[in-house]
Amino acid sequence: MTVRIVVDRDKCQGYGQCVFEADDLFGLDESDTCVAAAEVGEDRRADAERAADVCPMQAITVE
């Protein structure tokens, strides 16, 4: 099983909260917009969900 992480880059405001939560799954690009690892193992689901929870714009979906 893999976990899919999707960032809605139109919603993202570059607050970086996701990066503080899991800096190996999320980062900010040169325009300060979030980029995420597309697919990660099931063992990282909790980390990905934590990051989705703390996104002020609710821009991250974990499937």
Add this chain to the structure above:
Amino acid sequence: MGVVVAGAGLGGLRAAESLRAAGYSGEITVVGEEPHHPYNRPPLSKQALSGPIDPAGLEFRRKAGVDDVQWRLGSPVAGADLAGRTVTLADGTVLPFDGLVVATGLRPRRLPIPGPAGGRSPLRTVEDAEHIRQRLAPGSHLVVLGAGFIGCEVAATARALGADALLVAVDEEPLIRPLGREVGAAMRRRHEEHGVEFALGRTVTAFEGVDSAEAAVLDDGRIVPADVIVEAVGTQPNVEWLAGNGLDLTDGVLVDSGMQVQGTDAPVVAVGDIARYPLALAGPGPLRIEHWNMPTETGRRAGRTLAALLLGEAPDRGPFTAMPSFWSDQYDISLQSFGLPGLATSVEVVEGDVDSDCIVEYRDDDGLIGVLGINRTPDLVPYRKRLAERASQAEGA
């Protein structure tokens, strides 16, 4: 029976999700005063004011685990009998519970200023925001009472929409209480560059107008045009419904590090803005923190505690090591803080210049207690780490 969650905000939602994640499979009923599912408040003083406000678009995504939760929205809780394990709704319905989550948050403090009520509004709900937005137009005159985060953000948003903005506050500088004098003064200068006016050390003594306010009278006698008035002068915890149960309600609801409400034997937890808890970073004295990330942190912990209590297990009473985090957008400035800058006894700009991009350290007797970045969010990583270390070294952590 089952769990009743009083308050359908972010804290209530996260507590319900956490109960499920911790293995509680009984009934969960969330009772909320507002008619909406839990929604995101921070945009209400920022992006959301620039167009018609769509409550559905602000709703939080809800995790699959809470699909079976019952929502009783538009239905405030009026009272609770913790020993008898019931809550009573305003419509008279009595809901028995096995476990209770207190998540009723805060309401804005209102000032008893004489004059017409029209045009005046606090800013907490989507309805408040819509009321303000409809009156904010190019050339309209906004008067904000209070120069905290919400006041400053509304003033910045109003300027972007072409309205005039005057901030009236008893404080010497905006944001002085959370961020200190030096940063407050720097933020004032930035607002002034964007055309915001300040009346600091002042209050409004009356509003003038027929049905709706048209002007504000300041305590120095000045009369200023005012067709939109936002009252952002602090908050009051929504604790009244808990009265009569012997709880400590002096400032919110006192809980332990596991978010269990103190002073009752019933399985009751509190979360979010209303909860007053011991935070490892701050030492043993309990405190209340009105930051957006804390409903999620306290909700997670409270859900686990309540699930354990209801499943007959021992809850985790270890220290609460969550890291308070706050952001604010004003013009092109993004402020980000970690920790508790408001508790500092000394403040130092350690990188950059306070009038441009910078990092500010906030210290107390034991070292770093908070950090603020102005347009330097990505560079805060090492500071946040130092704060986390301090929290983890706290007694028992």
